[in-house]
Amino acid sequence: MGLKEVLKPLGAWRQVARRPHTILVPQRQREAAERYRGFHVNDLEKCIGCGTCTAVCPNDAIDMVRVPGIEPKKGDSGFRPRIDYGRCCWCGLCVDSCPTMSLRMTNEYIWIRDVPDDFVYIPGYDIKGFENKEKGYRKEKEHSFTHYHRVPMRELPPEERVETFAEVVLGYAEEEARREADRCVGCGLCIAGCPDRMHIPDYIRAIASGEYERSVNIMYENNPFAELCGKVCTRRCESYCSLGHEGDPVAIRWLKRFATERFSDLKQVIKVKKAEPKDKSIGIIGAGPGGLTAAYYLALRGYRVTVYEAMPEPGGMTMAGIPKYRFPFPSLKKQVDFILSQGVDLKLNYFVDQERFRRLMKEHDAIYIGVGLMKPWTLGVPGEDHPNVIYAIDYLRKVNFNEPVEIGKKVVVIGGGDVAMDAARVSRRFGAEVIIAYRRRKIDMPADHEEIEGAEEEGVEIWEKIIPLRVEDAPEGRVKLVYGKAKMVDQGPGRRPKPVLIEGEEYELVVDRIIVAIGQQADLSFLPPEVAEKIEVERGRIKVNHRQMTSYPGIFAGGDVANRVADAISAIADGLRAVKGIELYLQGSMD
Amino acid sequence: MWSKIFYAFLTLLGGIAYGLLLGGISRKITARMQNRRGPTVWQNFIDLWKLFRKKTAVSHGVMFYLAPMFRLVGGAGTFLLVPIVIDSPYLSNFSFGGDLIVIMYFMVLGCLGMALGAAESGHPHAPIGVTRGLSQMAGYELPFVISVVVLMIADKTATVEGIVRAQQGGILHWHLFTHPFAAAAAFISLLGMMTSYPFQVVLAPQEIAVGPPTEYSSTFLSYMFSGRSVFAMAKYLLFMDLFLGGAGSLLEAFAKTFLVFLWPLFITNVFPRFRLEQSVRFFWTWPTFIGLVDLLRISLMR
């Protein structure tokens, strides 16, 4: 303890001359840092109520509530997060995992109350005064918990595709599939998009964790055509996907395809629970996906089921209409065989006419009509009966059944739907030069955009705003399409623009074949008049109630003939719903 | 006589106020040293009023109630015996012959009363603090007494007034300069009296919470608070009288007490506290030794 040690500390008195570094809060505000994790704000318009924030919140601080003014709509559950600041720990996990990036944090941090009940609030709805603060913790798209980029699907190169009818899509490898499946946040918004309400998050999660058998079993709970859907589904679910708002939606279809393709023998995989046989029989007209779905679940419930099919192979439109490069025949056979193995009786080449329909009504306790749409719409222009004008649906059927078709060197496909794309791409595979003529713009096409892209890659030309005027004969066995151009007329908000012919202009196109693919209609001529008059038909489709029953008790209908969507998954959904309806009907407790 | 009492009462109030103000200034200066702004200088008045008007529901017996009064009375007694302005009819307080010795006893009285009351409170920290306080007192009283004795011998008087008068006639007559060793000893023991930091073993927050006043609250605490400030004032005045030549006017008194006040403040913020035995040992060695030097010198000179 020298004198130095006594005097040295006194040097601290130098500090008196220094300016204090005290910050004068609360008299003056002090702003927190740029990234500060303060109070939440939520863009209610962007938010889709997926509930990922709820799932990731470590403290159970976030729950989902209804908010006045927010209605559920496509891809939006209608709920909004409510945050309890008596629970929150401002970790920002919710922000980092918000798929739409609507939830973020401001750098606001003062929230003082005299009562403890004022700490629950709905960001974005309850106005707290810091809604417009720009600074604060935000999600960086590339560095967050959400994986926005889809694992790319490998495809055949376009040059190879046009040479063969081999499948275009090559499928995921196991690692790729698990990586893709793992992107799913499990919100379940996609369920609303699926007509069949498949348990999408569940089977995707099963794929992600490598439990493929379980995954397929989950699919088969309400879809016996999982593999079909895995290949050709219109996948409306993907447009509901919460990841789709800021990135690519999860490839639900390809994942389904991946899981189902792994198993060649479904009997060993699917664990069916068969009910006691019941003394009731059901007749199903049309072995399309809807009819077979109904048959499968009815058979599992113990009913005797007979399916009547006019064509030589089961599968309906999936057999006749979908080209083999999208949906190979062995795959269809695998699924149909599994369904038939559950005790479904199938009668092929059995065209139901009025006479036979009367017989079926006597034989069966209930009848399900799933005949689909087999009659094409016509163009309705002069000269349409020209032999070189063919209809896509007939054309595709012939191709699929290996019947000879002749299309020449150059064809034009009229229409913009999936069938048009199929017809065009099939024609490319026959070596023809193909033009698709559509009366609206490309972005208005109802076909799957992947199909459009695929067609273009394969060298199909797409002409927009074409309105056919008449068909004329042309030399050398060719045909001339006379058409006019259209202009798009705005129809006001919420409605898609209408094409209107520009008068006075006429163009000509000489091709070998004109393939008309502007849609199909139902052919209900097999119904006997006494039945037909009781069955309500609305705009060409049979009208059914929510149990798929027509206005004639005991006759159910589903699939394209009854719904407006006309795709495989809706047919399957109809079939599944009809099963419940038929069961209730047979028990006499129809609601 | 009554007017004298009246004036004495006024000076007492003034002393308390000035003591509180000095406390506030010390908080401000300390704050500046600690790189912060600190409270206003009036903060101690607000604190005192708040404490004074606070409810209390604590009861630990009669002694417990009386202790703060002891403290206040001890402080006031000391204060009233120390002349503020010499020769002033109003501000010379109750100075009388031999009062220096009485003052020193009064200073002990406050502590003793405190000790009794705190011991009554039943909180274990209090007796520990009291023991410490008393031992500490035994420590710093020794050098202080020695230096006072030096002054008494030198000036041949036992009154404060006499000592002040002996220092008149210029700054060099101050005992600070005529008896530097005694002054040094006394000023070191002032650190102990003011419980400034190296010797702050009584309240010792990190060790025994706040020591003796642990159980005291509200009004009692306000008495102790004002007692403490008047006590401090008394000590400043006493040291002013003893070593800085007293004050001829009120302004001079203010200035000189402020100087004395700065000394403990100067030390207190830069040292941690000693342990009790280190503290006592310190007082019994260095300041005692220094004081003895002057005592020896004065005895030899005579």
Added chain:
Amino acid sequence: MDKKNYFLDEKPEKLTYGGVFRKIDDWARARSLWVVAYGTGCGSIELRPTFTSRFDAERLGMRMVGTPRQADVLIISGYLTVKTLKRVIRVYEQMQSPKYVVALGACPINGGMYYDSYNAINQLDLYLPVDVWITGCMPRPEAILAGFKRLQELIDSGRADGWKKYIENLDWYRENQRKIIKNWKMPNYNW
């Protein structure tokens, strides 16, 4: 040494407060808040900056005191475990009226991160009357100071009366406290 009961083991009388000095009292109280130095939870980490040079709560007349007897404000800094709650109740009751409680953080409001913990309480207001709630995890010193400003406003306008509520509804509070403190080895009323 004879065993002496240092605590009043009886229910406190209803305290009324008022009088001519009321306004001055409130003014002085708001500007002289002495905080009992008890870091009950992780929030005490932010109390240190609050009370030291960078934020310097002493500007507002606040300071830390080592004993509950002399304190006016009890800061519940974050979650409270059952074991601490027992001590906190005791500290609170030893404080002299008027006294105020400030709850920091999300945890005392609705359990916070520890809503599912078997040892941390979820709602502080069942056990102690709280005057000001400051949420955050932890509240920054700025927020704490803003909270104290709010407390000062409340005191200034005479609305910070949690301590009165506590005495009036003592039985209710006691019932709640005893529900979770199984072994009540304390005096019934300890002020």
Added chain:
Amino acid sequence: MSKKEVRLFIGPQHPGVTGNMSVEVLLKGDTITWAKTHIGYLHRGFEKLMERRIYIKSFPLVCRICVPEPDTNEENFARALEELGGIDIPERAKWIRTLVLELSRLQMFIMWYGGIAGSMGLSTPVQWGIGDRDYILDLFEELTGGRIYHIYIMPGGVRKDLPEGFEERVLKVMDMIERRLPEYDEIIMENAVVQKRLKGLARIPKEWVDEMGLTGPVARACGFPYDVRKDHPYEAYPYLDFDVITEEGCDAWAMLLVRRREIDLSINLIRQIIDRMPGGEFQVPLPNVLYWRIPPGETYVKSEATRGEFGYYVVSDGSDKPRRVHVNGPSFVHGITLLERLLVGQNIADVAPIMVSLQTCPPEMER
């Protein structure tokens, strides 16, 4: 307890204890004859809570285990999960993590440096220390978005990249602290009273170090060069150039010296890190955190906290939640086994300096 002994609880409501804990002592005069640590005032059952949370949800929890220095916990737990889950993190993430760890070590030491003076009643450096530490917290706020709880280190790297110009601001704060440190030294290290009180205080017998498993500055003050950063290098520490600091005194003064030199070391390391900070990615994408499963296995990872060796024992059973996480903080041994033995024979006045010297941190004892 004889008649002459007084039983005294130091804490939990006591200005001198480090956090919410208490030490029960028997006093004979001023001398402690027996001591017992009581903990549990801050027990929240972290380990139980983590068992019922998915892995990612545990990250906001772990940083609360040691409040003043949360990053060690985050880094440890993240590293354990990376090891079990087989994730390799990019170089830059390692360096950023090390930077965060060193910054947090520095702020803790600065606070401690003031705190040791405060434990003896010298409140001036406390005010300086906590005030200067705030500038580091400002850096943290800028980098991580949180002042105290950063939740910044996550498995796979760190959550955000360094902001623009962050390095310069770090260096600026380092310069400021380096300018300030001599002033601290003047009032603490070169203070006669501090020296008088700390030299020879709480002398730890050397054989206790291995026997009790003392780590960190406590062990290093006894001459044992135990430093996880050197012994089991993690993150970017193998690439950094530093020596383990040891002192031969075994007393509180030696611990003070060790920690004082650690401050210099930390500043030095931070400069090195900033100098050599590599570019590139700072994060590898995790699997979907909501469903992240970790293969079965167990591991023990450790790192050097300011108080000593911090270890995480993680057992995974293959599900998305840990089977068991055991957090082993250095204070568990320092604060209970060592403190109870060390206090015997000491003066009551020295309890606070001893506790601060050992840097007992109650939340990591009871978790």
Added chain:
Amino acid sequence: MEILERLRERFEVLEEKVQRDDLIFVGTTGKNLIPMLVYLKEYEGFKTLVMISCVDWIEEGKFQLSYNLWAPKQKKNIIVKVFIDRKQPNFTTIYRIWPQAEVYEREIHEMFGVNFEGNPTQGEELILEDWDDIPPMRRDFDTLKYSMEKFGERAPKSRINIRREISEQYDEWRRK
């Protein structure tokens, strides 16, 4: 690693795993544990006990005790594991080998209910106070339920299952 061979020679080694260069797991039986620990301490340089941990394998009806040792010279950790019956969780104390084991064992006793024979302080409360349920760290103790029953909840959460809600919405739309 050679150390594993030496251990295998002397004791019954049920399982072993080299997790990292500096971390080895060794499983042994209860009878072999204390001799093995002493051997490791005296002859292999594992002088320090880092911690004792307990894992509840409720499905198998076992508690796993993990003794984590550190060798200051070799800079290696070894974790010795031993399984004990969950129904009668009795084991022997090792506090005579390492003094800090006393507190670790006390904590495990409190949190898991494992009884360490010979530990002088294990009955004392360490962390919990007036605990009235099964030891809280056991897997079958539901802390959320306990907390909600004992401490309550202020603002009950809506706990909406979005998937179910969405399905119902879908039905609604369907019906329209």
